[in-house]
Amino acid sequence: MSKSCEQCVDSSEHATEQNQSINILNNTYGIPVVSLVLLILGLAFSFFELSFFSPIIAFIWLGITYIIIGAPVLLKSAKLIAKGKIYNEFVLMSVATIGAFIIGSYAEGVAVMLFYVVGELFQDLAVKNAKKSIESLLKIQEEEATVLENDTTITMHPKKVKIGQVILVKPGQNVPLDGELVSLEANFNTAALTGESTPEYKQKAEVVYAGSVSLEKPVKIKVNRDFEDTKLSKIFKMVQDAAGRKAKTQLLINRLAKVYTPIVFWMAIAVVVLPFFFLGSDYVFQTWFQRALIFLVISCPCALVISIPLGYFGGIGAGSRNGILFKGSNFLDLMTKVDTVVMDKTGTLTKGIFEVQEVHADGVEKELLLELIALLEANSTHPIAKAIVSYTNIKNSTLKTTNVEEISGHGLVGKVGEYNVLAGNSKLLDKYNIAYNSDLHSKGQTLILIAINHIYAGYIAVADALKDDALEAVKRLSSLKIKETIILSGDKQEVVDTIAKELGIQKAIGGLLPEEKILEVDKLKKEGRIVAFVGDGINDAPVITLADVGIAMGGLGSDAAVETADIVIQTDQPSKVATAIAIGVAAKKIIWQNISLALGVKILVLILGTVGLATMWAAVIADVGVALLAILNSVRIQRMNF
Known part of the structure; x- marks a missing residue:
C-alpha cells in the first residue's frame, strides 16, 4: 500500500x-x-x-x-x-x-x-x-431480507424494511435487522458480535440482533429498529x-x-x-x-x-478479534496510561439478571401488592423491574397504569387503578416523606421498598449473580499494576459491600445517583489519576463521557452508553478491560x-x-x-x- x-x-x-x-x-x-x-x-x-x-x-x-x-x-x-x-x-x-x-x-x-x-x-x-x-464484520451484514406479508414472502434490501414488519430468517442465514423473536424459541450463533462461541438460546419476545446466525430451523422476527440503527450498523460506524x-x-x-x-x-x-x-x-x-x-x-x-x-x-x-472495539488508536495509547478502573455493578460485574428472593407485605394483601408493583414495574426496562414482572406473571389485571414517572437513581412513581404506588430504594421513600422500618437488612440482596397511597406496604428482595469472569477481571487488573479498582453503584451500600468482598475490591461506594458518580470520578481525576470507567446503563452515559477512557458493555448495554463510550466490549465480559489494556x-x-x-x-x-x-x-x-x-x-x- x-x-x-x-x-x-x-x-x-x-x-x-x-x-x-x-x-x-x-x-x-x-x-x-x-x-x-x-x-x-x-x-x-x-x-x-x-x-x-x-x-x-x-x-x-x-x-x-x-x-x-x-x-x-x-x-x-x-x-x-x-x-x-x-x-x-x-x-x-x-x-x-x-x-x-x-x-x-x-x-x-x-x-x-x-x-x-x-x-x-x-x-x-x-x-x-x-x-x-x-x-x-462486513461479511455478516445481509443485503437481503425476506419479509412476510399476507402469507407470502417478499425479498428486499434491509434498508427498505419498516419497523413492525415480520421477517423470515432461514437456518445458517445472518439476521439482517434487530427485532423481537416471534417464533416460540430459537438458537443463535452470536460469535461475530460478541466473540462468544456458545449458541445463545432465545424465547418468544426476546431481542435478536442483526449479525446473529439462525441455527437449526427457520425463525420469524418482528423488526424493531431501522437498518441504520441496528447494533451491527453502529459497530461498523465505530470501526x-x-x-x-x-x-x-x-x-x-x-x-x-x-x-x-x-x-x-x-x-x-x-x-x-x-x-x-x-x-x-x-x-x-x-x-x-x-x-x-x-x-x-x-x-x-x-x-x-x-x-x-x-x-x-x-x-x-486484535481488539476486534477479542470482542473489543476501540473507537480510535488514541484510546489504545490511553489505555496504557490508565491507573484506576472504576466499574458500575449491575450489568458490568454482575449478570444483570435478577431473581426475586423474598416478598414481604406489610398491612396489605400479598397478592394485591404483587399485582400493583408488577403493573407499575412493567413501565420500566430496568433489569430489576423485568425480574419482578416475570416473577408475578400478572396477565389478566383490569387495573390501568397512568402517570408513571421514573426518577433516576430512586425508582418508579405512578397510579395503578385508584392506588398511588411508589417502588424504589430508601431515597424514594425519603423524598416523599414516607415512614418505613430503617432497620431492614437485605443480606446482600437489593430491596425494592413499596408504598401504597403514601403508606409503607412492604418490600421485594431481589439478587443478582456475579459474572463468571468478574473475579478473574479484578485479578488481571491487579497483575497489570492498576493502582485501584473501584465499584460505584446506585445499589445499597450493603449489597455493594457484599459484591466487593467477594471480588477482593477495597473501595466500593453504593447508593449513588448518576450525578454523584460523576463527582466521584471527578475527584479521582483531580488527584491526577487516569481513570477508565466501565458501565452499561443509560445512567452511566454521563460518567462514561467524563472518564479519561469510557468503556461500555456493548452486548447488554444501552445505546446511550455504547455511543458515548471510547471502547465497547461486545462480549459483556469485565475481564476484557484487562485485555484492552494488554492490547x-x-x-x-x-x-x-x-x-x-x-x-x-x-x-x-x-x-x-x-x-x-x-x-x-x-x-x-x-x-x-x-x-x-x-x-x-x-x-x-x-x-x-x-
Missing part, C-alpha cells in the same frame, strides 16, 4: 485512495517477479563479462527493466510534481533511481525501484492481514470512525514527515554542493552525486510512517520498537553514505530491510494471545 510521506498516517479510506495510484502494479506479483529475473540476468551477464552484453545493451536491458517496474511510480511522481507537490516518497524514489542511471549505476537504480515496490507489496499484505478481523482518530504518536510522525521530507531533499543537495567549496580540485562530482543518491534512498521514511499506523491498526484489529501495551511496545529500529539504522547508514562508507546496495538493503522488519514486527500483534 503506497502513501506519500506526508500522509502515511492518514485514515484507512485515504490509504485506499493512495493505493489506487499504483494499483496497476499491485494487482499482480508478476511484474516484480519478471523484473527481478531480468535484473538477476543483467547482473549475471555483467559479472561474467559476456561479449554481447555491451554497455549500450546493458543500458537498454536494465532500462527496460526499470520502466517495467517503475512506470507507475514515475507516473505518480510526475502528477504530483505537476501539482507542485515535490516532497513525497514518489518523487524521492524517482530522483534517486533516475540519478543512478545518470551516473551509470543501472543495476542499482533498478534494484532501488524493485525493492521499493516489493516493500510496498509486503506492506499491502501486512495491512490486509491486520484488517482481516475487522473485515469479517470506520476509529481509523480517523489518531494517537499522539501518529500525529507526531505526521508532523515530522512534513518537515523531514523537504529537509532530506535539501540535505541531499548540500551533500553534492558543499564539498565543492572545501575540496577544490579534489572535488569529484560523480562521487558526491552518488553519495547524495544514497542519502536519498536511505532517508525515505517509509518504514517509519508505515509501520506506526500499521501497529495501531493491528491493535484495533494497548503490546501495540505501543511494537510501535516504539519500530521507531527506534528505523531511526537508528537510517541515521547510521546516512552517516556512512555521506562519508563514502556505504554503497547504493547498502542503502537499498538497509531501507528495504528496515521496512520489512518493521512490518513483520507490526503484524506480530495479530498472533498474540491476550
Whole structure:
C-alpha cells in the first residue's frame, strides 16, 4: 500500500485512495517477479563479462527493466510534481533511481525501484492481514431480507424494511435487522458480535440482533429498529470512525514527515554542493552525486510512517478479534496510561439478571401488592423491574397504569387503578416523606421498598449473580499494576459491600445517583489519576463521557452508553478491560520498537553514505530491510494471545 510521506498516517479510506495510484502494479506479483529475473540476468551477464552484453545493451536491458517496474511510480511522481507537490516518497524514489542511471549505476537504480515496490507489496499484505478481523464484520451484514406479508414472502434490501414488519430468517442465514423473536424459541450463533462461541438460546419476545446466525430451523422476527440503527450498523460506524482518530504518536510522525521530507531533499543537495567549496580540485562530482543518491534512498521514511499506523491498526484489529472495539488508536495509547478502573455493578460485574428472593407485605394483601408493583414495574426496562414482572406473571389485571414517572437513581412513581404506588430504594421513600422500618437488612440482596397511597406496604428482595469472569477481571487488573479498582453503584451500600468482598475490591461506594458518580470520578481525576470507567446503563452515559477512557458493555448495554463510550466490549465480559489494556501495551511496545529500529539504522547508514562508507546496495538493503522488519514486527500483534 503506497502513501506519500506526508500522509502515511492518514485514515484507512485515504490509504485506499493512495493505493489506487499504483494499483496497476499491485494487482499482480508478476511484474516484480519478471523484473527481478531480468535484473538477476543483467547482473549475471555483467559479472561474467559476456561479449554481447555491451554497455549500450546493458543500458537498454536494465532500462527496460526499470520502466517495467517503475512506470507507475514515475507516473505518480510526475502528477504530483505537476501539482507542485515535490516532497513525497514518489518523487524521492524517482530522483534517486533516475540519478543512478545518470551516473551509470543501472543495476542499482533498478534494484532501488524493485525493492521499493516489493516493500510496498509486503506492506499491502501486512495491512490486509491486520484488517482481516475487522473485515469479517462486513461479511455478516445481509443485503437481503425476506419479509412476510399476507402469507407470502417478499425479498428486499434491509434498508427498505419498516419497523413492525415480520421477517423470515432461514437456518445458517445472518439476521439482517434487530427485532423481537416471534417464533416460540430459537438458537443463535452470536460469535461475530460478541466473540462468544456458545449458541445463545432465545424465547418468544426476546431481542435478536442483526449479525446473529439462525441455527437449526427457520425463525420469524418482528423488526424493531431501522437498518441504520441496528447494533451491527453502529459497530461498523465505530470501526470506520476509529481509523480517523489518531494517537499522539501518529500525529507526531505526521508532523515530522512534513518537515523531514523537504529537509532530506535539501540535505541531499548540500551533500553534492558543499564539498565543492572545501575540496577544490579534489572535488569529484560523480562521487558526491552518488553519495547524495544514497542519502536519498536511505532517508525515505517509509518504514517509519508505515509501520506506526500499521501497529495501531493491528491493535484495533486484535481488539476486534477479542470482542473489543476501540473507537480510535488514541484510546489504545490511553489505555496504557490508565491507573484506576472504576466499574458500575449491575450489568458490568454482575449478570444483570435478577431473581426475586423474598416478598414481604406489610398491612396489605400479598397478592394485591404483587399485582400493583408488577403493573407499575412493567413501565420500566430496568433489569430489576423485568425480574419482578416475570416473577408475578400478572396477565389478566383490569387495573390501568397512568402517570408513571421514573426518577433516576430512586425508582418508579405512578397510579395503578385508584392506588398511588411508589417502588424504589430508601431515597424514594425519603423524598416523599414516607415512614418505613430503617432497620431492614437485605443480606446482600437489593430491596425494592413499596408504598401504597403514601403508606409503607412492604418490600421485594431481589439478587443478582456475579459474572463468571468478574473475579478473574479484578485479578488481571491487579497483575497489570492498576493502582485501584473501584465499584460505584446506585445499589445499597450493603449489597455493594457484599459484591466487593467477594471480588477482593477495597473501595466500593453504593447508593449513588448518576450525578454523584460523576463527582466521584471527578475527584479521582483531580488527584491526577487516569481513570477508565466501565458501565452499561443509560445512567452511566454521563460518567462514561467524563472518564479519561469510557468503556461500555456493548452486548447488554444501552445505546446511550455504547455511543458515548471510547471502547465497547461486545462480549459483556469485565475481564476484557484487562485485555484492552494488554492490547494497548503490546501495540505501543511494537510501535516504539519500530521507531527506534528505523531511526537508528537510517541515521547510521546516512552517516556512512555521506562519508563514502556505504554503497547504493547498502542503502537499498538497509531501507528495504528496515521496512520489512518493521512490518513483520507490526503484524506480530495479530498472533498474540491476550
